[in-house]
Amino acid sequence: MELMIENVSHHYGETHVLEDISFTLKDGEIICIIGPSGCGKSTLLRFIGGLEQPTSGQVLIAGEAPSGSLNPLTYIFQDFALLPWRTVEGNVSLVLEDHGIHGSRANAIINDVLARTKLADFRKALPRQLSGGMKQRVAIARALAVNPAVMLMDEPLSALDSQTRELLLDDLVELWSREKFSACYVTHNLAEAVRLGHKIVVLSRRPGRVRQIVEIDMPLGERFERMGELEETQRHLWNLMREEARAADMELADVA
Amino acid sequence: MELMIENVSHHYGETHVLEDISFTLKDGEIICIIGPSGCGKSTLLRFIGGLEQPTSGQVLIAGEAPSGSLNPLTYIFQDFALLPWRTVEGNVSLVLEDHGIHGSRANAIINDVLARTKLADFRKALPRQLSGGMKQRVAIARALAVNPAVMLMDEPLSALDSQTRELLLDDLVELWSREKFSACYVTHNLAEAVRLGHKIVVLSRRPGRVRQIVEIDMPLGERFERMGELEETQRHLWNLMREEARAADMELADVA
């Protein structure tokens, strides 16, 4: 299954947010989207998942979703978006219930995804008892439960402290290595982008335009060991973004 | 002026938070404190600033604060701690008013610190109009206004996105190069620690103990260019912390 983003532009009222974005997400590929604050990354991701519709342009799917995929386009959110009144288990079963999966069938899926995210011991815990890292693991487990074809991740690690982030990054790489899902991964963190992305889409300051698409061929599994080699790519990205980031940071919000 | 932390231990009720912490902060030196979530870093920093008192042990000051220092031990907080109802200018003048500095004298100080933090154009802005990076700049300006001898910083950059963080890190290095303040800098981010720290105090999981104190001799100004060389130190720190961080992350909060 492939996703094509075609000439997407968007306005929120007077605010021109995105301008003529086009790229393709291939099967099993991870695309990282980076760009300064407020350039429209989250907005773009909402278009890709069908949660909002762009002013012009369109997002197309080609090919069939793999059989057994309950929800081909599945999000992982920055703020985890767990229901605080449901246990870990309940949060996962939430997304199965609407597909009529209950009882032992649901149980089997829940067992499987919790095992894959190292959460088996926390089945009955409530979100408030979990650390940020664990919460995001639950969100990942929930996403895995619906067997997604494409994962849409909006800064999934940015609410975590950097050590936990490091740990989860490893886990994501491991998950991907076992099962080559495709993903759109929005981040501010260049280190993450070079650790995870097959392609990195660099957006300009608002209105977001595609400044460059950087491809990295190194296999994901090797990148942690060979970070030094990626240093240059990261620096290249930083040079692309530095001025724009500074300008975006200095912008006064025009709230009266 | 030097700060000595002597055998500090602390309990919050039943929770044993810190155990026998000792180290010295010398004049003009930046000490970074790293450790897994919940190991008591913030608590330790509150002891150092005199905001709380440890169960046992003590924090001592030796030597006189430099003349003209209105508030020798000055904090910079993770959440900025700006008064949302005061403008940038008002937030800085807040800390001067109580020392009887008003009018043109205050104005001169405010002008100076806003210029040093590149905020001169934002004098009349309210916090809600500012991006996170700008807010933290205001907090830094406010801290500079009282001419601190020691800056106590509790994850000052962790609420910012990584590009802004990068920018502010540069600014901090620049500020330090001009005026060699001493600082205690709590962070989760190993990259920050190796960029800023003369010494790095590594704490263990709760109850926090000093696991190791790592010294880095490379001048701060050169570190950005020579990050590759620091990669090994960073990896060493990560190896020290990895397991502890994982265990800390997996802890269930024991809220009923």
Place this chain on the structure above:
Amino acid sequence: MSLDTTHAPVTSAAVPRPVAPSGARPVPFRGGGFRHKPLGFVGPLVFVALIALWELGSRTGFISPIALPAPSEAFAAFMDLVQTGMLWTHLEASLYRLVVGWTFGSLLGVSVGLAIGLFSFVRAGFLPLVSALFPIPKIALLPLFIVWFGIGEGSKVATILFGTFFPTVIATYGGVDNVDRNLIRMGQSFGLSWLSIVRKIIIPGALPAILSGFRISASIAIVLLVAAEMIGAEFGIGAYILMAGALFATDQLICGVAMLSILGLTISFFIGKAEKYFLNWRT
């Protein structure tokens, strides 16, 4: 770097455009609902429709005149008030009681609320008292109020004062409790004096809660107006309503009730303005 091939920088124009294969279809849209379209015109429409229906019902006799007067009759009663100039007399009397009772109730309430919020001893001593006295209906105390405050303006103002005092106390100390502890800690870390912290951090920080307490206490004050004007009031909207009730002049009754409702909306409008003005620093 053998495997790490950074492509030569390409400008956005040169980014290769994907070509959609023939089987491609748009992603399904699933973000609808749960968002409020502004339909400002519907509100007035519903109002007008309801009043028209009511008038129709009254005219055709479907609504018995004993159960409810026609809106036109209530309006006629209002025009009577305007023409005889009694409107101002009643309004003036009621507003005076509202303003005095509410002002003192709020001032006292804010002071006590601040004290409860700031001092452990006051809190421990007074909070249970406030919780115990809050649920007492003021109307039950009217006979005592006559003895305590007389039948003049005293008891009327006191009724409103008591009614507004308790919710203001509760809103204020709640506001103080909710002031960001980090801001207070910041104040301490810069060595601000106790008074400075209270004046510059705690009071402005509690202001949103205090203002929303005012909103509640204002509506309570209006509700209590009728009870307050039970005792020896010649003029006032509450007295007007009570008299209409005694004479079973339902047109005047509905007219008075509508005036109270409009008064309530007006006050809440002004408090909204005050919030906008004082809390313009909020996001």
Place this chain on the structure above:
Amino acid sequence: MSLDTTHAPVTSAAVPRPVAPSGARPVPFRGGGFRHKPLGFVGPLVFVALIALWELGSRTGFISPIALPAPSEAFAAFMDLVQTGMLWTHLEASLYRLVVGWTFGSLLGVSVGLAIGLFSFVRAGFLPLVSALFPIPKIALLPLFIVWFGIGEGSKVATILFGTFFPTVIATYGGVDNVDRNLIRMGQSFGLSWLSIVRKIIIPGALPAILSGFRISASIAIVLLVAAEMIGAEFGIGAYILMAGALFATDQLICGVAMLSILGLTISFFIGKAEKYFLNWRT
């Protein structure tokens, strides 16, 4: 790496201990104040002291018996009620009205509140109506209530029902509005049906606000009890208070008022329990 000297790992025991120079002094402590010490004993103490003072004042004649009866007299009135068994008769009558009125008012209020929160049309049409009717004192409508609902339980229950309906509506739609939009978006992103989102995300998310609305509506219901029992009630705490007021039996009046206060505290205690139970997922 020439300049970057990582020292050989040293265990914490081996970390060199700093030796304090002679001039060293502890950092000044500046974190005091603004923290509440639990002083649970002060509350009851203040209560007891106040009541003792009041009794003393009454006994010595400092407080005129017309102005306020001695607490012991009010207590005697209470014991009278207990001994004659009238306590249960009054309580039963009042509780019945409270429970029925409050239950239906809350059910209706939650339903209308949900509708306002979920459907733009309902919101646009009903919200102005709710805002306009909310500030109307129910006591002003008593003459009409008699016509509409009769003098039996109908008008009493209706008074309480109307009083609780509006705050519940407001709390509920406020709660729905404040449900984290991200959770709703999450539900949509997983393709949950509209009904699933409402049932599993919006209603539990609005529950805290709805429960705190119940707290408010319960105290309003108690306040309205007196007004409700103005109309042809033989029994009930409100009727007891009104009767006491009519006879200037201040001992009974204070006794009745104290019973209302205790009733209010009891209900708010139970709502607190319900909150603990239903919202145990909150931090």
Place this chain on the structure above:
Amino acid sequence: PANAQEDTVQIGLLSLTSHAPSIIAEAKGYFEEEGITAEFVSFQAAQPMAVAIASGDVDFGVTAITGGLISLAERGAVKVIGGALQETPEIEGQKILVSRQAHEDGVTTPADLAGRRFGITTAGSSFHYMAHKIADAEGFDRSELSLVTLNSVPAVIASLRSGQIDAWSIVPNIAGGLTRGEDVVEIGVIADYVEDYQVTTVFTSTDIVENNPELAERFLAGFSKGVADYNAALVDKTMSEEETAEIVAMIHEYVYTDRPLEDADPAIRAGAMRINENARLNLGSVEDQMEWFKSEDLVPAEATVENLVDTSFVETF
């Protein structure tokens, strides 16, 4: 005349001795003789009782003619069908009272009431009417009496005793209780100002008058027997002490229930006023009251006695 048919009627009641005839009629089985099962509904004030009769919750009641009653009659909801309490020259009537303070201040006759505070329950109540009658007769302007609306009799009493109002007028049994104390002084009687004042009337819903007049007749028949007993026992005192005590006990079931019978007994007996035999109605007094209501704009200008009273049930004069 005994009637085969049994009707249940709701009778509105205030805890006042003037409502005794209904109580006696019920207790002595006079209503039963008329085929009526009586149920009493207690009210704290006359106004809600009138509304309840208009809405059909209550069938019969006895109260003063008030603005509310006329207003409801104008809407075709209620009708006065008979008279009850009336001032008669031979029996002690309503008293004019002033507070001790006012008395010391020189208010010793009703003529001194000009510029004084006179307590009333509500606008359009009988107290309102009496106050203006005094003013009219004493020749000062009605507006010179400052009327204080206190919404309930107890509030008026409290205000009078504490000197917060200067004057009030009230039936003798309440007046007696007040003047026995220190705080209140009697300065006149209403009979001097209103001739043969028809204080209270019997009324019912228009529905009954039009569709079930026969029920009203039976009620009045039972009521009249109660009136006769009441007058005999407490006004004319022609009954034996034993029977009188029995009557007092019956009344005590509903009046002064908060005191033991021993205490209530004198209060019930004291200052009982005559209730018209056979519920005769003084139409002249009613007309005078109607005129006063209109002159004060308390009722619609088009209100008429014809709309208020149905004269077909009892003798009028």
